[in-house]
Amino acid sequence: MSDIIQGEGLTVFTNPRAAGPDEAYGETRSRILSATGFDSAQAAVRAWPGYRETPLHTLPGLARSLGLGALYCKDEGARFELGSFKALGGAYAVFRLLQKKIAEHHDGYLPGPAEILSGAYRDLIRTVTVTCATDGNHGRSVAWGAQMFGCRCVIFIHASVSEGRRAAIARYGAEVVRVPGNYDEAVRHAAAEAGRNGWTVVSDTTWEGYRDIPVDVMHGYGVMSREIIRQLPEPPTHVLVQAGVGALAASVCAAFWQAWGPERPRFVVVEPEQAACHFASARAGHPQPVHGDLETVMAGLACGEVSPAAWEILSAGANDFVTVADELALEGMRVLAHPRAGDPALVAGETGTSGLAVLLAARNSPRAAAALGLDASARVLLICSEGATDPEIYRRVVGMDATEVCP
Ligand SMILES: Cc1ncc(COP(=O)(O)O)c(C=O)c1O
Secondary structure (H helix, E strand, O other): OOOEEEEOOEEEEEOOOOOOOOOOOHHHHHOOOOHHHHHHHHHHHOOOOOOOOOOEEEOHHHHHHOOOOEEEEEEHHHOOOOOEHHHHOHHHHHHHHHHHHHHHHOOOOOOOHHHHHOOOOHHHHOOOEEEEEEOOHHHHHHHHHHHHHOOEEEEEEOOOOOHHHHHHHHOOOOEEEEOOOOHHHHHHHHHHHHHHHOOEEOOOOOEOOEOHHHHHHHHHHHHHHHHHHHHOOOOOOEEEEEOOOOHHHHHHHHHHHHHHHHHOOEEEEEEEHHHOHHHHHHHHOOOOOOOOOOOOOOHHHOOOOOOHHHHHHHHHHOOEEEEEOHHHHHHHHHHHHOOOOOOOOOOOOOOOOHHHHHHHHHHOOHHHHHHHOOOOOOEEEEEEOEOOOOHHHHHHHHOOOHHHHOO
């Protein structure tokens, strides 16, 4: 029987419903996230102006100090000009939406990114308004995509989204509207406003009757997973992925399962203690919301409800569900900014270091470390999902500007 292991700042639940290593990714899951869906996203995003792979760093010094065999860190702080993997998802879904709108008016013809960027469909695109709720990064991606391809954009943020994150969205020409309540309430608000005004919601979470666009978002994130697969010398033994609604984690899980099959890594889903809806759902055996203000420094993970489509992948694809304390994510930012000998200095925001936070907590929690198999044979992949996306918070936590850490 599976049980919960409590460590210092860390709680581990090993998933009793996890698929065995030999279970194929299979038809059913492919109906949500498919290899061809990842292929299309890869082809489109690589054609966008400014596309470059983000680096995958090897951190031998930190691996040694944590008693691990190897530590890899995918650094999404360098993703386009947005500083997070989110650039890949929301903007790709905007592209797909516009592509389909154009097809409706041009006998099913689906133009590529260069054709849309050429302005050939400008007048039609201008009639489209996209909208979503966001804790910051997703809205920034949707706004950036809307500006890049030329449609209108209205973004809803909830009460606790920082002023820095609001300004970062507005910079891309979107109208930004602050609404009371938490993230999940802002999601409902965006859907209601879209219905009233004839706008299209570009959400990263699915709900009853609304799935295609968030699936595009998840396929967009697959560009990152495909880069990792190409960059790693061999599959890692573990991957720790942070989850808000779970779109990122499900996308990574699907891409690795498709690519590596039985060799795929042990998949660990990481959440803040205050917003652990995947953890709660794994224990319940079905999607289970968590309530409250969901207040956490890991702002991107402040979600109380899993995305049902993501859950269909993670409920079997994740081996462990872990919650971690805020303080350890902040420590993770400082650890990466002050590297061990032989490691590069890295800039990561507070949501970006949640995976590292688990490794830091495991140092003082031998039972949790053993339950997760974090030992000298482990080759661990972390996703540093954002850079200093809020520079003011970064300076306060690390005591330096991001530009001083990585000049
Ligand atoms: C930097 C960062 N990392 C991870 C996540 C989690 O992604 P998801 O909500 O798809 O689980 C988010 C979500 O906003 C984010 O902004």
